[in-house]
Amino acid sequence: MPLPRTILPVTIAADQEIAMLLEPPPSPYDINFRLFGTPVRISPWFWLVSVIFGWDFVNSPNAGPLFLAIWVFCVFVSILLHEFGHIWAGKAFGSDGTIVLYSFGGLAVGSNDLRRRWQRVVVSAAGPAIQLILYAALWIAQDRMGDQAWADMPRPLRATIVMLMEINLFWPLFNLVPVWPLDGGMISRELCTGASPRSGLQISLRISFAVALLLAIHAIAADRGSIRIPCLPTGLYPAILFAALAFESYQLLQQSRFVHYEPPDDSLPWER
Secondary structure, three states: OOOOOOOOOEEEOOOOOOOOOOOOOOOOOOEEEEEOOEEEEEOHHHHHHHHHHOOHHHHOOOOOHHHHHHHHHHHHHHHHHHHHHHHHHHHHOOOOOEEEEEOOEEEEEOOOOOOOHHHHHHHHHHHHHHHHHHHHHHHHHHHHHOHHHHHHOOHHHHHHHHHHHHHHHHHHHHHOOOOOOOHHHHHHHHHHHHHOOOOHHHHHHHHHHHHHHHHHHHHHHHHOOOOOOOOOOOOHHHHHHHHHHHHHHHHHHHHHOOOOOOOOOOOOHHHO
């Protein structure tokens, strides 16, 4: 079953305050609980945005409201798993954190509050990695199931597996693109500042700006029938997201020009 063309939820392993991607303030409508010892807070905007991005299922003659509910469930499970990837990796190195699910996806607050650069890189990569592990496990199970068993499976269950596989393949790959503040952007920042403490921050933000701008242009061009690169998102919502991230990177780049950055202080100027 094809997925609706959606914006990709953003997942961040960070305790930074970022202009576009702030942790939402608590509200009386939040859902709060602890899972595996980690506090989890879910903003009502998370559910609303998930429904909006899966609304194509309601209008599809081959789907309907049940498949929209399945979609929301799969988004919830996938993003929560992603954030736990960050949390568990951080705990392995001695840090801890909390999880917030909100309109732009998820935050693993405090998970990479670590002094060693390589540890922060591992924590940033752990979210996408655990999703790709789930995808691999589902792919192996489906492959071993056989065509007949797959065909005999109830359609809602089959749709759940397909959605989980597609979400946990494509979304973690996009989270690894070197665009700040996605996981790939955070990894890029760490690698660039490690290689060049004086100019690495600016280099990582230039990379972020260029890649986000190209992705925004591609999303619009491909949606209008121009050249399309396979597996890259298309349409208005991805174009708006990546254009906003490009603008965010440009603003941060302008700020960073007036800050003297030197090791071992790994904090960014807007994190102080």
